[in-house]
Amino acid sequence: MFERYDPRNWSISWDYLVEALVAIGAAVVAALVLHWLLFVILRRITRLSANPADDIVVKAVRGPVRWAMIGFALSIAAHADALDGRAWDVATSYISPALLGWVAYSLVKGLSAGWEAKLERADDPVALRSQRTRIAILARTVKVAIIIITVSLVMLNIPGVRDIGVTMMASAGLAALAVGAAAQPALKSLIAGIQMALTQPLRIGDLVKVDGQAGRVEEIRMSFVTVRTWDERVLVVPTSRFLDQSFENWSRINEQLTGPVMLHLDPATEIGPIREEFERFVKTCDEWDGRTATALMTEAYPESIELRLAMSSATIGNLFTLRCLVREHMIEWLREEMPDALIRHRLEVEAANARAMGEA
Template sequence: MLERYDPRNWSISYDDVIAHLITLGAAVLAALVVHWILFAVIRRVVSHSSSVIDDVVLAKIRRPLRFAMIGFAISIGAENDALIGRGWDVFTGFLTPALVGWVAFAAVKGVAAGYEVQVQNADDPVAHRGRMTRIAILSRTVRVAIAIVTVSLVMLNIPGVRDVGTTMLASAGLAALAVGAAAQPALKSLIAGLQMAITQPLRIGDLVKVDDQAGRVEEIRMSFVTVRTWDERVLVVPTSRLLEQTFENWSRVSEKLTGPVMLHLDPVAEVEPIRVEFERFVKEHPLWDGRNLALVMTEAYPESIELRLAMSAATIGDLFNLRCAVREHMIEWLKLNQSGALIRHRLEVEAANQRVLGA
């Protein structure tokens, strides 16, 4: 068997080399022609479909399937050519799982991309975020599994790696214990990612608050979640932590929220005129959605009172802008109409001197 792969035993003439090259060229050319015809027919069939998934999948698998068909054509040519067969037998064990894994990886990626395009026009933003999150996590899990299986099949064709695997199977108990201990963080992340996809405590695009930092969920991976804050910082939070600890999700059900503006005033403040002005301003503001509007006194201290001005908006961004507008307007109105209601903690030295001189 060793003599078959020993180049010193090969007797190759110039005509043989030309014949072998013609065989390889014919196989590659035939594969490309078949690939072109096959995809032309499939595109014709897919054009009559209303779904965009098959179009995206077809575009994703076009290139890997071309190389897979070339490899398949060379395998057929190698059956009738001894020299090509000698070399191809060495590489086919590596190329076959690699090409099959590439096609499967591209197909899964295409299906995920097709579903993402299909749900882009969803009317319900909450349902859209849920579907996007499920597609991202599940497709990434399947792709990781395909990559692991492909690499494992390729590595098993290496004699040394195969012997190591046989040795590990012989001592399966100790090996399983060692592998289980080493793979515990990866398995924990995998389980956490799958649980995140199924239960969906948060989704891509949700506005969450973690460690007193609020931001939008940009990406959900198996091991971590990225959150983009308002000042463009990125928080990287372990996925398992979000499943084990408390966090706030401000858009879990919908984007509609009610938010407060807190005013701390002097006890001499007249509350009813402040309530009338607050309600008038909010009702005329275009960002108010008409759901909630209320002013209540939540605390009363010897030196101050606390007013909570609650209002609602259709989206979280609108609510933030509305609260800022209300806060600015009410302070300006109080300075003009009830200046005595504003709390002062300043030493009015000049006024005190005038009172002393006047006495």
């Protein structure tokens, strides 16, 4: 048994320093050897599995487990009186919860990353987005809970904080009201995030339209959702917005959509040739999926008619490109083949000017 060292005595003997260093070195070496043996066994086990998630989880927890084992080894050495002094016991009371929280956080992070890697083999993109969204939200919820619990355990070792907790327990009614009122936004966001994971009105990668802005969902957090538009802007929308109000999800089931190109033509225009040219051109486009290609007159006004050219694509990006190609081609074809179909109000002004000059 080592001679107990009194921390109130400021004279530190060399014998104590040597004994403490030897105890620390022995504990660290033992922890590192045990850690090495443990992960050698785990790596051999993961090699036998074809699932890539195993390797990701082991890699994620390797570093935190190493430091946790070192901390526990020092704690065991301190309790065995190899390390003398109350300072070691106080230090381990703070370090142990922090290390356990770090290991748990890394384990959840590794499990979520491994699950996502396993899902990359899925052929259904809609199911992939659904699973990725559920994993991201649930993993983030668990990680927030781990952080809160870890910080609480560390702070409870502080005498002043512990006394405050006892006082709050004595006045539980008032404290509960105060904490409930202060935590209401956080609880609402937490519940909204969990509800988003379960019901999934939108998922990571979905194309949505919110407040007149369309974009891809990049990230779903407890309190907000980020949507990136076509011009690289990022919309930050509260999570509760998607649960309390309506929005458009253009890829809820799949990305197959039908989009229009509107042509405003002269009322005397013959529709048959335009329909034939539209159907001929669409069939030559790789972006067309073969489902829809129709040309219908949807409105007729005294000075114009409205012709809707509807076409479909397998993805939203292809649909946008197809609409642009059809719009450009049809305007060019009308200008060359049926120029009288295009509305030119400026011709009326020029004719009126010519008549006025003739009368003069």
